[in-house]
Amino acid sequence: MNKVKDDIYWMHKAIEQAQKAQEIGEIPVGAVLVVDNKIIAKGWNHSIIDNDPTAHAEIMALRKGGKHLQNYRLLDATLYITLEPCVMCAGAIVHSRVKRVVYGASDLKTGAAGSFIDILQHPGMNHKVEITSGVLGEECSQLLSQFFKMRRAEKKQLKKQKNSPVLINTGSVIKE
């Protein structure tokens, strides 16, 4: 396989992780960490269910990757993420010395791989991470926009239910 084909293959695996997040009502972001053409760690976003603001897909994958390699440096690893990493994750990626980051959808508001700010290749950083963006970008952003659309519809439905007349329990017992 060539590099482009590889990237698409591994991004599909990251999308599978994002779908796991979606199944439990989390924002669908997934990540896989690849070394020597093998997945050594996977992660998906689970901040809401764990009440953990740091439980992003990337952090989960980096933690598992370190344990797998028995090393806090992940020197030859490539991290595939469905969404451009945030500032926190980009910081963790720099600390881990990941070699390359490949992401799908860009995040114009909070993306820290160039969209909002570029932490991964900041001139002052002692480690610069290679970046490839837009791999299966359409699929990755579709996943997110569908999720938010669904959530908006659910919220609307809840509001509707709140505003509908309430049936008052009069205390009468209906015998069957």
Ligand SMILES: [Zn+2]
């Ligand atoms: Zn993050």
